Amino acid sequence: MSWQQKPFSIDVKAGETLYLCGCGQSKNGPYCDGTHKTVGGKPFAESFTEDKKIHVCGCGKSGGKPYCDGSHKA
Numbered sequence: 093m094s095w096q097q098k099p100f101s102i103d104v105k106a107g108e109t110l111y112l113c114g115c116g117q118s119k120n121g122p123y124c125d126g127t128h129k130t131v132g133g134k135p136f137a138e139s140f141t142e143d144k145k146i147h148v149c150g151c152g153k154s155g156g157k158p159y160c161d162g163s164h165k166a
């Protein structure tokens with residue numbers, strides 16, 4: 093995947109942990125690829141207790157990262 097101007101919809105499983113990019117520079121957005129080690133920042137470690145669909149920010153403008161807050165529509 094790569095960054096996009098809409099959210100990423102991801103199906104997660106109970107017990108799963110995702111490392112989502114917090115620096116905005118990953119080449120595999122929205123997932124951390126380790127690029128933060130050279131540019132600064134750190135990933136969001138998100139753990140889930142139930143199977144569900146999440147909507148992760150793809151545009152970089154969300155005020156509630158790592159999740160979409162609708163800012164891409166502005």
Ligand code: FES
Nearest residue numbers: 114115124127128
């Ligand atoms: S690559 Fe962005 S937080 Fe790890």
